[in-house]
Amino acid sequence: MKDEVTREERVTNLKGLGSSRKRVEDARFTQGKGHYVDDINLPGMLTGDFVRSPYAHARVKSINIDAAMALDGVVAVLTAKDLEPLSLHWMPTLAGDKQMVLADGKVLFQGQEVAFVVAKDRYIAADAVELVEVEYEELPVIVDPFKSLQSDVVLREDLDPNAPGAHGPRKHHNHIFTWEVGDEDGTNAVIDDADVVATEEMYYHRTHPCPLEPCGSVASMDKVNGKLTLYGTFQAPHVVRTVASLLSGIEEHNIRVVSPDIGGGFGNKVGVYPGYVCSIVASIVTGVPVKWVEDRMENLMSTAFARDYWMKGKISATKEGKITGLHCHVTADHGAFDACADPTKFPAGFMSICTGSYDIPIAYLGVDGVYTNKAPGGVSYRCSFRVTEAVYFIERMIEVLAIELNMDAAELRRINFIKKEQFPYDSELGWEYDSGDYHTAWEKALKAVDYEGLRKEQAERVAAFKRGETRTIMGIGLSFFTEIVGAGPVKNCDILGMGMFDSCEIRIHPTGSAIARLGTISQGQGHATTFAQILASEIGIPADSITIEEGDTDTAPYGLGTYGSRSTPVAGAATAMAGRKIRAKAQMIAAYLLEVHDDDVEFDVDRFVIKGAPERFKTMGEIAYAAYNQAIPGLEPGLEAVSYYDPPNMTYPFGAYVCVMDIDVDTGVPKINRFYALDDCGTRINPMVIEGQIHGGLTEALAVALGQEIAYDEMGNCKTATLMDFFLPTAWEVPNFETDFTVTPSPHHPIGAKGVGESPHVGGVPCFSNAVQDAFRPFGNRHTNMPHDHWRIWKTANDLGLHD
């Protein structure tokens, strides 16, 4: 039989790896048929709403719910007293601490949950919230972590000040942990003896992931069957099921957790919030479904923030610019409860990737976590655990060292990059970088933007400014980042004891189409599109014939979820591995059908062919059918496979970014004239989706670097709880981005992919910040803190005498 379709066409038809396949999700989203938590309406459903604390630190003297209960349509008002008999008035955090679900005697941050009103609709619930009378006695407020460590005021009275915390001894009643990596004495000795030392203190301000869809849940307790169904904005639905079971005492098989479509997560939807717990309890109490959806102000005031790291660095080098040592200390403001979302053994996440992309012979990192009267959190906002902080730190230290050496910062990076032949590279702080080719990426980036030309232009602009011919100055922002994503090996990475593997289960249907279910959950990344592409290339069934399903714990295999760019490195690997199991069985079926030995057939795009006689073959469609309708000796019927993948290592995507910016020194307004982003995420699954991820990550980087901030006043009032105050860039502020790439596959990942969703954010923040700081370098600037909003930029210009 002559094959009329060419091999090339067969490859194209699969829409597998490397295809810019259009997204299958888009049909429903463009027609308004997405299905998000707030779209779930169950018969008899009630609405929950919170009474929240107006104070950042206060004793709760009394709560009177009588007036609220008397309001028509109010069904229940829950307080800590109601939750206490169930041991649900406190809940464990992901970081080994515990957090109040409802105020138990005191409140520790503004916006903290005090009581949960359950009513017939949202309007009645909101009325009832106003009718709950809470008597507070104000306590001294601490919003500064340094003052907190000196203060006699005990924030967490529930903790024994002398007992160790989840991460070892505590130095003070407001101290959470000390985490150290590396050789401090050795590092200090090297730095003390060095030719050149640069020191800098920098504050990576508190911000918030602020996905467009706020957090919410719908709990439905079916008392007849003893089953609890919980819908919610969960980036890790399986972990939520386990936590819900442990907290409620309901056996895990009687809990079904569903993450429907999620309107963006960016780390905000990893943790467990009081609203989820209260909706469950309220449904158990009332016997009907209960919905809780927060509003924007509640989202910004009470759900997980990001960053808030006070970083102190020392970096030493030879006169020629070869880095000899790096010392970093962080004072980490965790707010009222330690609710960071990090793997258990890493209380400061992967901050120890702070040696960056450079071959640094000795280094030390120390982190002290501190309680303050601010909202809890510390999640990875569009990054792997604390990697944005680490990369910002090292990329600023490089710039400061360049100033100290009076050297070009691009050249300083070039001198210190880990060389291609050094991979796999063991970093001084304990990571094994899997693969990289930094010099190639750097040279490509510098050439693409004509770096030398830019520096000449900048020098001319400085001269023109000094001559009084212009009031704008020009900044060239550089950054080179190495991410660490895809947590992680189960041996050292877990969340609440659950190893951070991930999973994929595939069923091939008799007519040759398939369904694959994964332990992850898309929040806009396009998993239904891209995971089908991985599978298409592995098993030879067109991506268009493969359904991808995630987020329902009753049907999907257990997985740790989607955050820290782990979906492609871990679940993507599981998908490839499960696909290979399918292929192995398909090979046996094909050999049987072709009446040859298993070893005599080989896989070719979408079929198995007899080696040396490719005209004799069985397509995957034929093989799938045979799996269900033929009795094949020694083989079970059906064609299914499952893989639980424990990655041997993390993956290390990297990239080189350049930002060219003009700054009006009189208004402080920056104008981005060019942004070039080169990303190396290993094997590229869908270039269109990758580009989209990079645009989005860079935009969130622009936001954080240039204005987005969660700020508090001295009283602990959150000053940035609406979108009027909290900067989300619009189409007007965001430039067009130029994207580029190199491909350095991961040697340990089944298809060589490394993950990309968070790289642009990690690399983007220092690039934007460096552009601002570089513009002021010729006028004596060394370092100014983010966010570089118009006022702070104007202030920098003013401080440097540019308005004189």
Add this chain to the structure above:
Amino acid sequence: MTNQIVKMTVNGEKKEILAEPRELLIYVLREKLGLSGAHVGCETSHCGACTVEIDGKSVKSCTMFAVQAEGAKITTIEGLGTPDNLHVLQENFKEHHGLQCGYCTPGMITRAHRLLQENPNPTEEDVRFGISGNICRCTGYQNIVKSILSAAAELNAAKEAAQ
């Protein structure tokens, strides 16, 4: 509070609903009329996820009472295109990867639809300014702008061909 009858035309169909005077239009659309395409993102008019078209204007339905829509003609995302015959904007958002999580998309497309009525030949700057009341957290807007410009070109080409 006493419910009031509100009559309006939604996506070409006459509707009569009962609403409390304080009930916001977005909730009536989403929960009483089952049109859940428009979303709630902020309830303060900043994000634009709730954008619908009312009597020829883009309106953020989270800050308008349903009773204020008495007699109004409303178009929501559900009124643009059908599964078998998508609107040019919907096609172009798919084609140019103009969406990711999909939460802003109905409001964004509804706004873009109005924008192209107001200005059928927008420049990139016009588009960027014209959608600046709609926030997207995922895409960085680049592909949204591309989608809208491409839809505009397609609509204009079709108009020219028809003449």
